[in-house]
Amino acid sequence: MNAIMEHHPSAPVIPLSVARNPGPLRGSIRVPGDKSISHRALMLASLASGRTVVTGLLEGEDVLRTADAMRALGATITRETDRWVIEGKGVGALNEPDDVLDMGNSGTAARLLSGILSSHAITSFMTGDASLRSRPMRRVTQPLSANGACFATRHGEKLPMAIIGTGEAAPIAYRLPVASAQVKSAILLAGLNATGRTKVEEPVATRDHTENMLRHFGVEVEVGLTPTGGRIITLQGPARLAARDVVVPADPSSAAFPIVAACLVPGSEVRLPGIGLNPLRTGLFTTLREMGASLEIENERIEGGEPVGDLVVRASALQGVDVPANRAPSMIDEYPVLAVACAFANGTSRLRGLEELRVKESDRLSATVALLKANGATVRVEGDDMIIEGRGGAEGLGGGLVETRMDHRLAMSAIVFGLAAEKPVMVDDTGFINTSFPGFVSLMTALGAAL
Numbered sequence: 436m437n438a439i440m441e442h443h444p445s446a447p448v449i450p451l452s453v454a455r456n457p458g459p460l461r462g463s464i465r466v467p468g469d470k471s472i473s474h475r476a477l478m479l480a481s482l483a484s485g486r487t488v489v490t491g492l493l494e495g496e497d498v499l500r501t502a503d504a505m506r507a508l509g510a511t512i513t514r515e516t517d518r519w520v521i522e523g524k525g526v527g528a529l530n531e532p533d534d535v536l537d538m539g540n541s542g543t544a545a546r547l548l549s550g551i552l553s554s555h556a557i558t559s560f561m562t563g564d565a566s567l568r569s570r571p572m573r574r575v576t577q578p579l580s581a582n583g584a585c586f587a588t589r590h591g592e593k594l595p596m597a598i599i600g601t602g603e604a605a606p607i608a609y610r611l612p613v614a615s616a617q618v619k620s621a622i623l624l625a626g627l628n629a630t631g632r633t634k635v636e637e638p639v640a641t642r643d644h645t646e647n648m649l650r651h652f653g654v655e656v657e658v659g660l661t662p663t664g665g666r667i668i669t670l671q672g673p674a675r676l677a678a679r680d681v682v683v684p685a686d687p688s689s690a691a692f693p694i695v696a697a698c699l700v701p702g703s704e705v706r707l708p709g710i711g712l713n714p715l716r717t718g719l720f721t722t723l724r725e726m727g728a729s730l731e732i733e734n735e736r737i738e739g740g741e742p743v744g745d746l747v748v749r750a751s752a753l754q755g756v757d758v759p760a761n762r763a764p765s766m767i768d769e770y771p772v773l774a775v776a777c778a779f780a781n782g783t784s785r786l787r788g789l790e791e792l793r794v795k796e797s798d799r800l801s802a803t804v805a806l807l808k809a810n811g812a813t814v815r816v817e818g819d820d821m822i823i824e825g826r827g828g829a830e831g832l833g834g835g836l837v838e839t840r841m842d843h844r845l846a847m848s849a850i851v852f853g854l855a856a857e858k859p860v861m862v863d864d865t866g867f868i869n870t871s872f873p874g875f876v877s878l879m880t881a882l883g884a885a886l
């Protein structure tokens with residue numbers, strides 16, 4: 436087993452006390468590869484015929500779970516010095532796994548893989564850690580059952596679950612009731628081994644990495660727009676994927692943490708090269724700019740089929756902001772750290788339409804409120820909106836304990852809060868950061884964070 440596989444979030448609890456940083460954050464760091472794109476690269480390469488080389492893959496616990504699952508299904512996946520090499524099995528040719536597939540902390544791995552498994556003539560069993568076992572799976576099992584697969588879940592919608600896939604899958608036509616790229620992707624991936632046209636309608640556009648990468652592997656994916664700004668995505672099955680190398684950009688959702696830290700710690704100037712700038716991922720950058728952040732993008736270019744750029748962020752006096760609900764899908768994982776920025780900003784912020792935050796690694800709506808309240812911020816929830824009365828600085832903030840609830844983004848948000856607050860912030864466990872951002876603490880230290 437290689438060293439990066441040895442860390443497991445159920446390993447020892449790693450608490451941290453974070454005090455106001457004595458100096459500015461300065462320098463340039465390369466944040467790890469995009470988590471969404473990394474999961475998809477491993478799955479599609481495993482479904483392709485031939486050999487795919489992936490560079491820039493995120494070596495976080497969530498993605499390593501996907502790698503293990505695809506190996507259990509018959510793909511050969513090896514890590515070489517600076518790249519991952521995958522020998523695919525081909526659509527329809529996955530093996531029945533010998534053991535339960537453990538997706539750890541990862542909703543993306545569990546949901547997308549459910550789609551793939553549903554249209555293969557194999558029986559499999561899936562579980563996850565305590566966080567993942569508490570998350571809803573009906574959002575995928577209900578639409579996927581329409582292709583002829585059978586799912587048996589705990590309490591009707593939780594992992595562990597059994598999946599009896601079908602080798603004669605019918606194509607699914609489905610309108611998403613929630614804005615979820617995971618549900619959309621599960622249905623599209625099921626459609627690869629169905630006979631006929633799979634069709635997904637999404638009322639609000641969500642991240643389109645599955646569509647983009649399917650095209651990259653040679654599948655024809657059509658995308659039409661609805662009159663109300665939604666999308667209709669169709670593909671014809673059965674499809675054949677031809678192995679294609681993949682370059683994974685740096686993850687904008689991971690970049691969010693050093694970016695907000697640099698905005699808040701006085702005198703900071705941080706450079707983050709090669710950040711993915713897919714417009715369905717950049718809602719936080721738009722929002723921070725509206726708040727008055729100095730956030731510049733240099734060298735915009737296309738790398739591996741996705742737009743990327745180098746971000747330069749400088750400490751800035753932030754103003755409160757009103758974030759519309761229809762922006763949520765483009766920044767869904769960034770709300771905890773945005774809420775931290777809002778607590779330090781001048782004036783009231785209203786973050787609208789946050790219902791999906793309730794079903795993440797934790798209930799992020801209540802957990803973010805708890806993080807802020809424990810550290811002196813004034814915050815309330817009205818319906819699905821979060822309202823934060825900003826302090827206009829660090830005064831009176833900090834001094835509390837943050838319960839991270841097996842949620843990597845809460846742990847990183849709490850650390851960012853502590854770096855800027857007047858009083859130290861205690862974080863109960865930082866171990867789960869490894870699910871999405873291995874090396875977070877050392878990269879922040881390289882910028883001058885005294886962690």
Ligand SMILES: O=C(O)C1=C[C@@H](OP(=O)(O)O)[C@@H](O)[C@H](O)C1
Pocket residue numbers: 470471472543614615616617618620642767768791
């Ligand atoms: O498709 C993906 O890679 C993801 C989609 C989002 O989840 P939902 O589809 O549940 O919104 C996001 O929160 C998650 O981190 C990654």
Ligand SMILES: C=C(OP(=O)(O)O)C(=O)O
Pocket residue numbers: 540541542543544768795796844871
């Ligand atoms: C919600 C997240 O991931 P997942 O759904 O894959 O667990 C996240 O990374 O913030």
